[in-house]
Amino acid sequence: MSIVTSSRQRAREEGRINRPRRQGLTDHQLALAMVLPAAVLIIIFAVYPFAIAVWNSFSEVDINTGATNFIGLDNFQSVFTTPAILASMGRSAVWTLANIVLQVLIGVAVALLLNADLRGQGVFRGLVLFPYMVPAIVVALIFRFMFNDVTGVINFGLQRIGLIDEPMSWLSDPDMLMTTIVLVNVWKYSPFFMIVVLARLQTIPQGLYEAVSVDGGGWRHRFTAVTLPAIVPVVLAGMMLRTIWTAYDFDLPFLLSNGGGPGGAAVTVPLEIRQLAFEQQSIGQASALAVIAAILLTGASYFYIRGYGRVVKADQ
Amino acid sequence: MSTVDLPGTSPVTGGTSTTHRQRRLSPVRAAQYVMMAVVLFFAVGPLVWVVINAIRPETEIAAYPPKLLPRELTGEHFASLFGLYDFGTYLINSFVVSIVATVLALVLGTLAAYAMARFDLRAIRAVGELSLVAYLIPPILVLVPVTQILFGSGLGDNRAALAVLYTATLLPFALWILRPYFSGIAVDIEEAAMIDQCTRFGAFLRVVLPQAVPGLVSTGIFTFNAAWSEYLFASTVMTTTSKLPANAAIFLLMGQMGTGSWGLLMAAAVTLVTPVVVLFIFAQRWLISGIGDGAVK
Numbered sequence: 001m002s003i004v005t006s007s008r009q010r011a012r013e014e015g016r017i018n019r020p021r022r023q024g025l026t027d028h029q030l031a032l033a034m035v036l037p038a039a040v041l042i043i044i045f046a047v048y049p050f051a052i053a054v055w056n057s058f059s060e061v062d063i064n065t066g067a068t069n070f071i072g073l074d075n076f077q078s079v080f081t082t083p084a085i086l087a088s089m090g091r092s093a094v095w096t097l098a099n100i101v102l103q104v105l106i107g108v109a110v111a112l113l114l115n116a117d118l119r120g121q122g123v124f125r126g127l128v129l130f131p132y133m134v135p136a137i138v139v140a141l142i143f144r145f146m147f148n149d150v151t152g153v154i155n156f157g158l159q160r161i162g163l164i165d166e167p168m169s170w171l172s173d174p175d176m177l178m179t180t181i182v183l184v185n186v187w188k189y190s191p192f193f194m195i196v197v198l199a200r201l202q203t204i205p206q207g208l209y210e211a212v213s214v215d216g217g218g219w220r221h222r223f224t225a226v227t228l229p230a231i232v233p234v235v236l237a238g239m240m241l242r243t244i245w246t247a248y249d250f251d252l253p254f255l256l257s258n259g260g261g262p263g264g265a266a267v268t269v270p271l272e273i274r275q276l277a278f279e280q281q282s283i284g285q286a287s288a289l290a291v292i293a294a295i296l297l298t299g300a301s302y303f304y305i306r307g308y309g310r311v312v313k314a315d316q
Numbered sequence: 317m318s319t320v321d322l323p324g325t326s327p328v329t330g331g332t333s334t335t336h337r338q339r340r341l342s343p344v345r346a347a348q349y350v351m352m353a354v355v356l357f358f359a360v361g362p363l364v365w366v367v368i369n370a371i372r373p374e375t376e377i378a379a380y381p382p383k384l385l386p387r388e389l390t391g392e393h394f395a396s397l398f399g400l401y402d403f404g405t406y407l408i409n410s411f412v413v414s415i416v417a418t419v420l421a422l423v424l425g426t427l428a429a430y431a432m433a434r435f436d437l438r439a440i441r442a443v444g445e446l447s448l449v450a451y452l453i454p455p456i457l458v459l460v461p462v463t464q465i466l467f468g469s470g471l472g473d474n475r476a477a478l479a480v481l482y483t484a485t486l487l488p489f490a491l492w493i494l495r496p497y498f499s500g501i502a503v504d505i506e507e508a509a510m511i512d513q514c515t516r517f518g519a520f521l522r523v524v525l526p527q528a529v530p531g532l533v534s535t536g537i538f539t540f541n542a543a544w545s546e547y548l549f550a551s552t553v554m555t556t557t558s559k560l561p562a563n564a565a566i567f568l569l570m571g572q573m574g575t576g577s578w579g580l581l582m583a584a585a586v587t588l589v590t591p592v593v594v595l596f597i598f599a600q601r602w603l604i605s606g607i608g609d610g611a612v613k
Contacts, residue, residue, distance in 0.1 A: 030516055031435035038428035038487050039443045045484030046450035049461035056460070066464050110355055116348050124352055126596075128359045133592050135545035137563045141570070141585040142362050145369070145578055151380050153365060160381075187358065248454035251547040255567060270456040277460045278552070290457045301452075 056287035063281045075288035084264070085289060088272035092293075094178060095185075095268050096247045100239055102186045107193020108235065112227075114194065115201040125198070132191040140255035143184045147171050171257070174265035181256050181266055188252065193238055200234045201227070232311050240304035244297050250274065269293050363589070370394070370582040377578050393583035403584065405558055406565035411591075413475055413550075413561055414543035417482035421539045422532060424483065425490030430520055432491070433498035444491070451488035455548050466553050473555045481549060486539040493538070497531035498524065537599050541592060562588055 025033065057075055059068035079085050114125055131139075146154050147170035155167040170180040208226045217225065250270040257266030260275070267275070269289060277286035369377050370393055372386035397403045432444050462481065463472070471477035501524055509519040544563075551564040560568070566584050573580065 025517075027435060027516060028437065031431040031437055031440055034427040034431035035440055035443045038424045038491065039446065041424065041480070041484040042443075042447055042450045042487055044465075045462060045481055046453050046458060046488070047446060049458035049465065050453050052461035052464070053457055066468055113348060113351055113355065118345075118348055118352060124356065127356055130363070130596065131359055133541055133596050134363070134589055135541075135563060135592065136547055137545070137566050138585045138589045141566070141581050142366050144570075145582065146362060146365065148578075151378055151382065153382050156380070156382055187362075191359075244452060244454065248456050250456050251545075255547060258570070273456055274459065274548075274552070283460055286460055290460075294457060 053287045053290055056283055057291045059284055061283035061287075063283055071284070075284040076292070078285055079288045079292060082285075084267075085272055085276075085285070087264075088267050088269050088289075091178065091265075091267065092247055092269040095182060095253070096243060098182045099185050099189070099246045100243055102182070103190045103193055103242065104235060104239060106186065106190040108197050108231065110190070111194045111197035111201060111231075114198050129191045129195060131188050132195075134188065136188075136251035137255050139184060139188050139252060143180075143187075143256060144171065144258070147180055172262060174261065174263040177257060177261045177265040181253050184256055185246070185249070185252050189242065189246070192242060193235070196234050196238045197231050200231050204230050229311075233308055236304055236308045236311065240301050240308075243300055243304070247293065247297055366582050366585050369578065370586045372579070374577065374579045377582075393579040394587070397580055397583045397587070401569060401580070403562070403565070403587065406560055406562040407587065409475060409559060410544060410561040410563070413479045413482065414540050416476075416479040417486060417543045418536055418540040420479070420483040421486040421490045422536055425487055425494055425535065426525070426528070426532065428487075429491050429494035430498045430524065432495050434503070444495075447488040447491045451492060455485060459548060459552060462549070463552055472553055473559060475554075475559055478550065478553060478561075481553070482543045482546065485549075486542060489542075490535050490539060493535045494528070494531055497528045501527050533599060537595050540595065544591065 056068065058070055058072060059075075060071050061068050110128060114121055114128065118124070134142075146152055149155065149167055149169050149172055152167075152170070154170070155164070158164045159167065168176065170176055204226060209222050212222045212225050248270055249268075253266050253268055254260070254271055260267045260271055273286045273289050273293075276282050276289065368384075368386055371389050371391070373388055373390050373392070376383065376386060376388065428443065428447075432440055466472045466474075466477055466481070505523050506516075506519045509523045510516060514522065546561075547563045547567070550561045551567065554560050554564065557565070557568065562584075566581075566588065569584065570581060
């Protein structure tokens with residue numbers, strides 16, 4: 001910036017910029033004017049609501065007027081003593097963990113495959129990325145159709161190849177539902193890791209692999225000595241973002257389970273938050289649950305960031 | 317993304333790039349092609365299946381065991397979707413809201429990202445940090461207060477308000493992606509333009525912006541796709557059925573129709589995914605670099 005200002009001053013001294021005063025916003029004013037609209041929107045729709053959510057979590061809130069009445073930690077206490085809410089937290093833990101583990105494993109494996117110099121890999125890369133772009137409602141429609149108990153093509157296919165004898169109730173059996181929505185979510189979001197890891201793999205200099213080969217290392221050695229250290233940082237960074245987004249994902253579990261599923265078997269924390277707020281009209285409890293989730297995920301992020309720092313440092 | 321075109325290495329096979337090109341097709345290579353085929357089958361198969369079922373009659377869809385290829389093609393599902401169920405209205409709602417949100421997010425995001433990349437002021441740094449925090453605040457956390465704010469100010473059930481709300485939720489992402497683009501554009505040319513009688517802002521418009529077009533395209537595609545796919549806010553802050561975006565409308569349809577009309581639902585799925593496919597084909601290279609940028613930079 002200093003370069004720019006100085007050159008501008010120089011230009012002004014040379015008398016080339018001679019403008020009426022009102023057009024001449026200073027750089028400071030211009031800069032502030034440029035960020036202002038974005039800042040205002042972000043404050044109105046993200047920061048301020050977040051502050052309200054925190055305040056609501058300590059209050060009893062009238063759903064019609066929005067009037068609040070401070071009640072301290074009561075909402076938090078009831079969150080931790082209501083079995084349905086605790087159950088949603090348990091489901092969220094399973095949902096998030098299963099998703100992240102599967103997505104990382106599949107994402108890394110496919111990224112290695114996409115980087116293996118196969119013919120037609122340009123097309124592969126494009127097509128494999130595709131599920132990531134499909135809207136959640138379309139994903140829900142697709143898989144509600146395919147996982148359909150009676151005429152669904154997945155039951156048919158699995159019976160045909162002999163993996164199952166009877167049609168399975170993928171979406172109507174409460175014990176099965178979570179597995180199904182995890183599988184579908186993995187289908188949609190694994191491409192995220194594929195792309196992130198692939199981008200990193202492509203920056204590894206060929207020479208590093210050759211060096212290991214020259215030293216007599218096999219493919220396993222090449223993987224642990226070169227590939228793995230290179231991709232661990234990006235995988236960790238990706239895991240952090242995906243952990244947050246998966247834990248908070250409302251759309252896919254809600255739409256695929258048709259609003260929570262039989263017996264609420266797919267009611268994770270986000271679904272529970274909306275249910276508490278708009279069906280049970282307990283905004284205070286909904287907010288308390290949201291705040292608890294935010295604290296837990298901030299904690300999780302901290303561990304990722306620390307792990308990331310350690311890996312990057314060890315690398316240098 | 318020049319790196320995309322570099323010859324890949326093959327850490328898994330252990331074959332160096334020279335040896336496996338000379339061999340006809342080693343077992344490892346063959347296995348890799350088979351795995352690739354399996355991955356493709358899983359990635360694309362479901363979409364193909366949906367398209368097939370959107371254009372075959374209901375009797376064929378319900379037939380068991382299912383036939384892979386349609387015996388008879390029909391447009392009846394699309395016809396009743398747009399005729400009987402007035403899907404066009406919802407689609408227009410979706411288009412208008414998504415396009416307005418995308419354009420606003422791009423314009424405001426570009427202005428702010430440029431200022432952040434060029435001016436090192438305390439207030440601007442604070443906005444940068446704020447937007448990073450906002451990027452990590454998920455919709456479900458602010459859903460209840462945002463609903464209160466909108467309905468409290470008489471802006472509930474309003475498509476323009478929904479578009480502005482989307483803009484606000486997309487802005488942090490847009491800033492995150494766009495800022496490095498502007499940092500990467502040399503200041504020299506701006507200075508040159510300013511010496512040639514341009515204002516600072518004029519230099520930004522005429523000289524800097526054209527160079528940032530790839531960044532703007534990839535950001536635009538992502539923001540459009542996010543707005544196009546959004547369900548949670550749309551279904552909560554819109555209460556009049558005719559004002560609903562298509563996502564929320566389909567979910568209502570799904571509830572009303574049950575399983576007797578899969579053809580119609582598949583037609584809706586195909587219709588809703590088509591703009592995404594078009595964008596996707598149009599901008600594949602940008603997308604691939606975009607996802608990487610958003611995640612790790």
